[in-house]
Amino acid sequence: MDNVDCDFTTMTQILKEDIHKVISELQINLEAIEDENNCLLCNFEKIKEEFLDIEIKAATFYLNCYLAPFTDKYPELSMSLQNMARMRHGGLIVIEREDSLETLIRPGIPIGAELTHSLLESIFYPGNPLHDGAVLVRLNKIVSAANVLPLSDIYMGDKKLGTRHRAALGLSERSDALVLIVSEETGRVSFAKGGNMYPITTQGNP
Template sequence: MNYANCDFSPMKQTIKEEIYQVILALQNNLDAMDDENYCLLGNLEKIKEHFISIDMKASNFYLNCYLAPFTDKYPELTICVQNLSQRRHGGLIVIQREDSLDGFIQPGIPIGAGLTHSLLESIFYPGNPLHDGAVMIEGNQIVSAANVLPLSDRAVGDKKFGTRHRAALGLSERSDALVLVVSEETGKVSFGFKGNLYPINTGE
């Protein structure tokens, strides 16, 4: 995998330092529990929020690393998912990497246009006939829209996952494609890669 555009050292150091802070906070809470009047609930919530922040920082960094060798339009994708998130418009965007996706998806409507955030946002605008399916991106081009992706069997019966999230997982389980997904219920953004979903912070 090509990470030529990624300098891991600063990010790894930052994450190591923040994980150490979480460990230290947990140890302090453990020590404080000897005091019968001590309530740790509030502090545990702060630690949880800190850990989620670490997870998102790492996800944002690796997302860029995974995409950089395959598209120059990462900024356009970032603006798109930020706007979809703010408006609570659902979205499903497949970025093809090395693996061919033939046979994994049910092809949709050809688009054949340059990748811009405004075009992507218009595709996912509620009421647009193409908004329910997945957009396929190859290089710097929007290849097609309204594609149907395979659903993950692993998520069947799990109420935490909607159809878009199951589709992101399903394709990522079968290929090295990266799949961005925006929840229309919560506005939260995540990406599917190699059979896992990772939350990303749209504020960065």
């Protein structure tokens, strides 16, 4: 993940420029829509990709801002997400913020160790007995691993959403926790907050 500083003014300017570019392209397509010889499908696909790129930039920036008051370990988290995404090792990392999670999480195995990228990656290494559950992070420490999170009711019937993503949404619906997810199927990284899922970028992430 890029090292993003919480410079709101700079990021706002970048997002404004990107959005204005998309608006200009939409205007061009609006003017060309009357031309029956002009197929706009490829243009729409390009604009859709540009919208996704804007969303990813914004989500990556805001994630760092959301994390900053609650942990100093953003660089370690970032590195672990990069490595896990590249190797397609699934992961589920809960960052506790103001809400207590004791009544929401079924506790797993106590760890009580300083958060490092190597420890996180070893926990989620395929075959490790702890890799299927969620890691709980409080401040700068890994509190526990193999925790079980409540599943979201919203997507119970959606077969396209995996258990990790449903668990991340479920906890974020019930608390202010931030939940980071690495998909083992695609290597894509996202985070859940307030019952919503946001894609973020990592270096080399597809």
